[in-house]
Amino acid sequence: MVTGGKALAERRDSVARRPRLWTSVVRQRRRILDLVQHGYIWLWMLIFVLPFLTTFAYSLRTPDGISLSPYQHVFGSFKDNLLLSFEVTVISIVLNLLVALPAAYAIVRFPIPGKGLLLAILNLALYTPAAVMGISLVIVYNFLFHIAQSLTGLIGAYVVGTYPLMLIPIIVALRDLPQVYEEAARCLGANRLQTLFRVELPLLGPGISAGILLTFVIVFNEFLVTLFVAGPGNTTAALRVFNLTRTAGIQPSTAALASTMQIVSFVVVIAFFRFFGSRYLKGTYLI
Amino acid sequence: MARVELVEVTKRYGQTIAVDHVSLDIAEGEFVTLLGPSGCGKTTTLRIVAGLIEPTEGEIRFDGQVVNHVPPHRRNIGFVFQSHALFPHLTVAENIAFGLKIKRRPKAEVQRRVEEMLELVNLQGFGSRMPSQLSGGQQQRVALARVLATDPRVLLFDEPLSALDRNLRDQLKYSILELQRRTRKTAIYVTHDQSEAFAISDRICVMNAGRVEQVGTQLDIYLRPATEFVANFVGDNNVATGEVVRVHQRDGQRSVVVKSGTLELQAVDTQGLQPGETALLFVRPENIEVLSDGVVPGDEPVFQGQVDQVVFEGPTVRFLVDIDGKPFRVIASGPQRLTLLGSTRRRVRLRFHAVVAIRHEDAGTTSARMG
Numbered sequence: 001m002v003t004g005g006k007a008l009a010e011r012r013d014s015v016a017r018r019p020r021l022w023t024s025v026v027r028q029r030r031r032i033l034d035l036v037q038h039g040y041i042w043l044w045m046l047i048f049v050l051p052f053l054t055t056f057a058y059s060l061r062t063p064d065g066i067s068l069s070p071y072q073h074v075f076g077s078f079k080d081n082l083l084l085s086f087e088v089t090v091i092s093i094v095l096n097l098l099v100a101l102p103a104a105y106a107i108v109r110f111p112i113p114g115k116g117l118l119l120a121i122l123n124l125a126l127y128t129p130a131a132v133m134g135i136s137l138v139i140v141y142n143f144l145f146h147i148a149q150s151l152t153g154l155i156g157a158y159v160v161g162t163y164p165l166m167l168i169p170i171i172v173a174l175r176d177l178p179q180v181y182e183e184a185a186r187c188l189g190a191n192r193l194q195t196l197f198r199v200e201l202p203l204l205g206p207g208i209s210a211g212i213l214l215t216f217v218i219v220f221n222e223f224l225v226t227l228f229v230a231g232p233g234n235t236t237a238a239l240r241v242f243n244l245t246r247t248a249g250i251q252p253s254t255a256a257l258a259s260t261m262q263i264v265s266f267v268v269v270i271a272f273f274r275f276f277g278s279r280y281l282k283g284t285y286l287i
Numbered sequence: 288m289a290r291v292e293l294v295e296v297t298k299r300y301g302q303t304i305a306v307d308h309v310s311l312d313i314a315e316g317e318f319v320t321l322l323g324p325s326g327c328g329k330t331t332t333l334r335i336v337a338g339l340i341e342p343t344e345g346e347i348r349f350d351g352q353v354v355n356h357v358p359p360h361r362r363n364i365g366f367v368f369q370s371h372a373l374f375p376h377l378t379v380a381e382n383i384a385f386g387l388k389i390k391r392r393p394k395a396e397v398q399r400r401v402e403e404m405l406e407l408v409n410l411q412g413f414g415s416r417m418p419s420q421l422s423g424g425q426q427q428r429v430a431l432a433r434v435l436a437t438d439p440r441v442l443l444f445d446e447p448l449s450a451l452d453r454n455l456r457d458q459l460k461y462s463i464l465e466l467q468r469r470t471r472k473t474a475i476y477v478t479h480d481q482s483e484a485f486a487i488s489d490r491i492c493v494m495n496a497g498r499v500e501q502v503g504t505q506l507d508i509y510l511r512p513a514t515e516f517v518a519n520f521v522g523d524n525n526v527a528t529g530e531v532v533r534v535h536q537r538d539g540q541r542s543v544v545v546k547s548g549t550l551e552l553q554a555v556d557t558q559g560l561q562p563g564e565t566a567l568l569f570v571r572p573e574n575i576e577v578l579s580d581g582v583v584p585g586d587e588p589v590f591q592g593q594v595d596q597v598v599f600e601g602p603t604v605r606f607l608v609d610i611d612g613k614p615f616r617v618i619a620s621g622p623q624r625l626t627l628l629g630s631t632r633r634r635v636r637l638r639f640h641a642v643v644a645i646r647h648e649d650a651g652t653t654s655a656r657m658g
Contacts, residue, residue, distance in 0.1 A: 180370060186360050188433065
């Protein structure tokens with residue numbers, strides 16, 4: 001009786017132990033899988049970030065060792081280029097909004113014959129190679145508008161090239177925006193303008209902010225079209241990086257300017273997502 | 288608070304007529320329901336009153352003044368949408384304050400009014416929530432508060448409860464009625480749900496194919512349907528075709544005797560039917576009485592029928608009774624219903640109540656009207 005009881009107890013023990021062994025194997029396998037997955041993600045992250053890290057590292061290399069001194073140029077002789085880039089970007093964004101908002105509203109809300117064709121034409125700039133765009137603009141500016149090499153011409157080039165990037169997100173947002181909000185506002189006593197500013201624009205926030213972001217990233221960093229249409233007085237930061245590299249080779253100060261541009265773009269994108277992605281969008285139908 | 292008149296209002300979209308010469312006079316403080324199947328033009332009519340759609344012909348008058356060309360934001364109306372339409376980017380309090388802020392009311396007044404409205408719809412303390420954080424019923428109550436905050440002249444409801452579940456619907460329809468009674472505002476309510484229309488209206492306007500079929504109280508609509516459509520659409524009805532044989536005039540109520548097969552029934556007539564005319568007879572299943580064996584009928588006619596089918600539904604029992612080859616649906620309620628269970632294949636005696644006769648429009652005129 002006693003031995004039989006002991007054997008039973010042992011068997012119970014081994015049965016109890018077996019799943020524990022099994023789970024430890026699973027856990028180990030899972031840990032290896034986790035490592036592989038994370039490693040894979042980090043590998044790609046590294047590959048994406050590597051060019052920037054290298055440029056950044058290069059910008060710190062001076063004859064006297066590692067130093068931030070090349071960045072003095074960024075706020076010195078390169079300051080005007082950066083400021084010009086900001087200026088043309090902001091003006092382009094404003095113009096894009098002025099063009100795209102009414103256009104999107106008309107396209108979504110009114111019955112326009114040949115809407116599909118119209119949209120395709122409006123979005124033509126998206127499929128036009130930058131070099132083709134550049135030469136077309138040079139020809140048009142020289143022989144038709146006579147604004148070659150002017151700041152107006154430069155900003156015009158950016159607007160023509162990037163307004164579809166503003167138009168499309170707004171069209172999408174407006175299409176998704178039920179008309180009932182507009183009607184509700186009207187019935188509550190709001191006129192068309194009040195409805196636009198208090199209801200429709202805030203609700204279009206996601207689309208508009210996406211458009212602003214895309215315009216910013218493209219215009220601020222634009223180089224190829226700029227190369228065609230910018231005059232001698234209108235050297236944007238991107239163009240300056242190119243000019244310096246071509247004439248003086250790769251200097252730490254040029255790398256510093258490039259790194260600064262990268263950081264500005266990065267910060268703007270992050271700030272945009274933080275601002276529009278949290279407080280502003282809270283409660284809208286998109287989140 | 289305003290009297291609302293629709294005079295021959297018509298809306299055409301190309302060849303199709305959405306609203307066809309609708310005339311309706313709604314008294315101050317009255318609650319009128321537009322009832323009809325989907326696509327009957329009731330929502331279009333409501334949106335015309337709101338100013339969201341311009342009528343092709345006809346006039347809308349508020350207190351005698353034509354408002355056809357007054358844009359919605361100057362009509363001083365309150366519109367409650369099927370999808371509550373609360374602004375998702377504003378809090379509950381900001382939603383309620385929207386109309387007041389547009390009217391540039393002082394801040395203190397706006398705040399007081401918002402609190403008042405939240406209390407009115409029983410949502411105190413919900414002011415700082417976003418609409419998406421509320422349940423469907425709460426959202427619709429906020430929509431109601433938002434509309435009432437601006438003290439509109441007319442309340443317009445476009446199926447406000449159809450997106451909610453049944454229990455909530457029953458609850459909210461009475462709160463809507465109570466709020467309307469308390470604020471004494473003129474209200475127009477669109478629905479396709481008869482029980483909703485019956486529960487809350489002063490008068491019901493039944494619409495079909497863009498036209499008004501009948502305007503009247505619940506009793507009018509139910510007991511004295513004016514047209515074939517109303518008789519078929521509201522509630523359940525047994526229909527039989529027959530010929531008018533006699534006209535009766537008793538106590539100012541006109542009635543006709545219609546012969547349909549072997550049945551000869553006395554029926555209410557609101558159309559002035561004449562002997563020889565073809566009429567449709569409508570009798571509701573709950574208005575056919577199954578007589579128990581011992582009951583001696585009075586002088587009213589009694590018919591013999593054979594029970595084909597019995598379905599016990601708890602509070603009611605449904606029968607299918609064959610009278611001379613024609614099936615009639617019968618609903619029995621009350622304690623007597625239990626004695627009738629298991630009466631399949633039995634012959635029973637039936638008595639018909641509240642029979643309605645309506646002129647039978649031939650197919651030609653019906654289709655012309657639908658076009």
